[in-house]
Amino acid sequence: MVIGAFPNTRLRRLRQSAWMRDLCSENDLTPSDLILPIFVREPETSPHIPSMPGVLRLTLDELIDVVHQAADAGIPALALFPTTPVELRCPDGSEALNPDNLICRAIQTIKSLNLNIGVITDVALDPYTDHGHDGVIINGRVDNEATIEILQQQAYIQAKAGADALAPSDMMDGRILALRHYLDDRDYADCLLISYAVKYASSFYGPFRQAVGVQQLSGLKDKKTYQMNPANSDEAMREIAQDIQEGADMIIIKPGMPYLDVMQRAAAQFNIPLLAYQVSGEYAMIKAAAQNGWLEEERTVLESLIAFKRAGAHGILSYFALEVAQNLSA
Numbered sequence: 001m002v003i004g005a006f007p008n009t010r011l012r013r014l015r016q017s018a019w020m021r022d023l024c025s026e027n028d029l030t031p032s033d034l035i036l037p038i039f040v041r042e043p044e045t046s047p048h049i050p051s052m053p054g055v056l057r058l059t060l061d062e063l064i065d066v067v068h069q070a071a072d073a074g075i076p077a078l079a080l081f082p083t084t085p086v087e088l089r090c091p092d093g094s095e096a097l098n099p100d101n102l103i104c105r106a107i108q109t110i111k112s113l114n115l116n117i118g119v120i121t122d123v124a125l126d127p128y129t130d131h132g133h134d135g136v137i138i139n140g141r142v143d144n145e146a147t148i149e150i151l152q153q154q155a156y157i158q159a160k161a162g163a164d165a166l167a168p169s170d171m172m173d174g175r176i177l178a179l180r181h182y183l184d185d186r187d188y189a190d191c192l193l194i195s196y197a198v199k200y201a202s203s204f205y206g207p208f209r210q211a212v213g214v215q216q217l218s219g220l221k222d223k224k225t226y227q228m229n230p231a232n233s234d235e236a237m238r239e240i241a242q243d244i245q246e247g248a249d250m251i252i253i254k255p256g257m258p259y260l261d262v263m264q265r266a267a268a269q270f271n272i273p274l275l276a277y278q279v280s281g282e283y284a285m286i287k288a289a290a291q292n293g294w295l296e297e298e299r300t301v302l303e304s305l306i307a308f309k310r311a312g313a314h315g316i317l318s319y320f321a322l323e324v325a326q327n328l329s330a
């Protein structure tokens with residue numbers, strides 16, 4: 001005779017009251033889990049991002065107040081993205097190498113505040129190229145080696161401006177090793193490399209592209225020759241293994257919620273800090289539903305974020321980070 005666990009075991013017994021649920025909670029979410037992405041702009045650029053209601057592009061002046069709020073709420077780090085004025089964009093993204101560009105001035109502005117908050121900057125050319133791709137196009141393809149040469153210089157000027165961590169999101173092969181050596185040779189051995197090792201060619205980046213002013217990709221119609229196929233997760237493990245070997249300090253998996261299986265596999269397989277990126281399209285979906293009264297925003301956001309912790313993420317980049325951290329620390 002098979003003897004069932006019931007009635008000796010009643011799993012509902014542990015759910016009766018808040019104290020039991022809190023005590024037995026397997027994961028928790030704290031402000032120190034959250035990284036806030038911020039779009040910075042020149043004063044002439046509009047602050048509004050229609051597909052990301054509630055997120056504004058910030059001038060360097062406006063940035064100061066938000067950075068103080070983030071530090072006060074216990075957020076450990078910010079991820080900065082520039083909206084480069086259209087007239088400064090060109091095929092090889094040379095504005096990325098201008099030591100006085102918007103992103104370098106943003107880094108300097110934040111570091112001059114002397115707060116206990118990390119500054120992470122993106123290493124990739126898409127906010128600077130007129131075609132919107134992450135690298136330079138040669139003979140009809142995004143050229144791996146030519147792009148890496150530019151990324152090395154981009155990384156160097158960001159490190160020089162004071163960035164604590166650089167996050168290459170370009171998906172060129174071998175860029176982690178190339179950047180690591182380039183930085184080490186120039187006295188930036190302590191600058192972290194947070195690799196977007198696993199970055200899918202995703203439709204969920206749409207609102208981000210609007211935010212940084214990439215209207216439409218040209219040259220190549222999509223990023224599928226360098227970003228990953230959403231059908232794959234073995235390949236994601238290879239990307240992570242390779243970037244760890246090349247010297248990555250942390251790994252980002254993005255987008256977030258559609259790829260929780262990839263996060264879970266990565267957490268089981270690797271002993272390295274893993275970050276999930278709840279990307280712009282995920283933000284837009286929750287926000288739009290909430291604005292229509294179809295979802296209750298605060299609870300939905302918390303549920304979406306704890307899911308990343310459950311899957312094994314050590315931290316989460318989210319456009320909701322500031323309000324969530326403020327609520328959690330209130």
Ligand code: PBG
Pocket residue numbers: 122124125126134169170204205206207208209223278279280281
């Ligand atoms: C590009 C980059 C993208 C994002 C971060 N860095 C977009 C892209 O690859 O087209 C997307 C982030 C988001 O959607 O929130 N280097």
